Amino acid sequence: MHFDFDHVIDRRDSDSLKWQRYAQQDIIPMWVADMDFPAAPVIQAALQARVEQGIYGYGLPPAGLITALIDYHKNRHGWLIHPEWLVPLPSLVTGLNLAARAVGEPDGRVVMATPVYPKFLSAPTEAGKTRVTVPLKQVEGRWEWDWPALDTALQGADLLLLCNPHNPVGRVWRRDELAQIHALCAKHGVVVCSDEVHCDLVLADDVQHCSYATLGEQALDQSMILLAPSKTWNLAGLGCAMAVIPNATLRRQYLKAMLGLVPHVNVLGYAAAEAAYQHGEPWRQALIDYLRGNLDAVTQALDGYHGLRLTRCEATYLAWIDCRDAGITSPTAFFESVGVGISDGAEFGSPGFARLNFACPRSVLERALQRIRTGLAARTGQ
Numbered sequence: 001m002h003f004d005f006d007h008v009i010d011r012r013d014s015d016s017l018k019w020q021r022y023a024q025q026d027i028i029p030m031w032v033a034d035m036d037f038p039a040a041p042v043i044q045a046a047l048q049a050r051v052e053q054g055i056y057g058y059g060l061p062p063a064g065l066i067t068a069l070i071d072y073h074k075n076r077h078g079w080l081i082h083p084e085w086l087v088p089l090p091s092l093v094t095g096l097n098l099a100a101r102a103v104g105e106p107d108g109r110v111v112m113a114t115p116v117y118p119k120f121l122s123a124p125t126e127a128g129k130t131r132v133t134v135p136l137k138q139v140e141g142r143w144e145w146d147w148p149a150l151d152t153a154l155q156g157a158d159l160l161l162l163c164n165p166h167n168p169v170g171r172v173w174r175r176d177e178l179a180q181i182h183a184l185c186a187k188h189g190v191v192v193c194s195d196e197v198h199c200d201l202v203l204a205d206d207v208q209h210c211s212y213a214t215l216g217e218q219a220l221d222q223s224m225i226l227l228a229p230s231k232t233w234n235l236a237g238l239g240c241a242m243a244v245i246p247n248a249t250l251r252r253q254y255l256k257a258m259l260g261l262v263p264h265v266n267v268l269g270y271a272a273a274e275a276a277y278q279h280g281e282p283w284r285q286a287l288i289d290y291l292r293g294n295l296d297a298v299t300q301a302l303d304g305y306h307g308l309r310l311t312r313c314e315a316t317y318l319a320w321i322d323c324r325d326a327g328i329t330s331p332t333a334f335f336e337s338v339g340v341g342i343s344d345g346a347e348f349g350s351p352g353f354a355r356l357n358f359a360c361p362r363s364v365l366e367r368a369l370q371r372i373r374t375g376l377a378a379r380t381g382q
């Protein structure tokens with residue numbers, strides 16, 4: 001089946017958060033994590049069918065969605081989700097913030113590895129808790145956990161917010177790494193909230209996503225897994241995610257934290273999610289192929305160019321670029337000056353880095369890469 005990811009759709013005058021930031025400016029937005037591709041035809045068809053009915057009252061997760069989600073995760077990721085473990089949510093960020101509120105003491109400690117998606121950084125403080133960060137370290141160009149530092153950070157903590165695969169460094173945590181995280185969390189009695197929204201966006205062909213939930217009974221009992229089709233199938237604006245919480249006590253605490261605050265998931269989000277999990281696999285595979293090509297283009301154009309360095313992006317459509325040796329002190333200012341809008345590493349806890357979203361038609365990507373190369377060459381007069 002052929003899907004046309006090359007087709008350029010003008011989003012400048014649309015409701016797009018990504019594109020509105022630079023309305024009226026000649027800046028290609030490559031910041032927030034949504035893709036410039038329309039949803040898969042099967043998803044469009046499901047949405048049209050739902051609109052055809054025309055009634056948009058309060059919704060429940062359709063039985064077809066529950067079945068499709070369970071089958072998908074069983075077949076692709078080898079774990080069996082029980083329907084009663086599922087808590088529908090309007091967004092992953094809601095899920096992260098609920099975890100920070102629902103687990104542990106009111107003045108507890110919440111641990112995470114940095115650099116990390118900014119909403120991880122803010123979740124503990126929004127909940128009135130203490131944030132404890134453990135910097136990841138680079139070992140031969142690859143991001144790794146600092147085990148002694150994690151061990152220390154988990155002492156007296158309640159919760160670890162895990163990003164698996166990890167935004168922004170693009171690592172797909174291996175089973176042995178997750179087992180080590182689990183061993184340390186079990187030692188310190190720490191619950192894990194594993195955000196696995198990027199689990200179906202693995203680009204490297206020599207790694208496989210391993211869900212924290214597959215580490216065994218004890219890990220399952222002391223964890224909550226956050227899932228959504230939103231990144232993979234580009235449905236973020238439809239707001240449909242799930243927390244999977246096997247432990248009934250944790251689930252009750254979580255539901256209590258939601259009371260009166262978290263709205264119902266909208267019915268179009270449910271319809272799209274069901275279609276994605278049930279029929280979206282051919283489109284996803286074609287997307288992965290296309291994103292691999294885009295990542296190759298980014299790597300060839302930027303890695304080593306005038307001091308820029310890329311670390312290996314095993315998953316996500318977000319390149320993590322070390323700009324420090326290029327003498328770029330403000331990545332946002334530099335990239336905007338050449339006509340490209342990125343996310344600044346400082347927001348993730350790593351000043352001097354840039355996160356570049358390469359999920360766009362190849363022609364748009366090539367234009368952006370050319371702008372960056374020309375701008376860098378002009379700075380150094382070469």
Ligand SMILES: Cc1ncc(COP(=O)(O)O)c(C=O)c1O
Pocket residue numbers: 033090091092093094117163167195197198228230236241
């Ligand atoms: C790791 C991670 N979690 C959560 C989100 C946001 O999810 P949502 O839009 O469902 O809140 C993102 C968005 O980029 C993300 O990368």
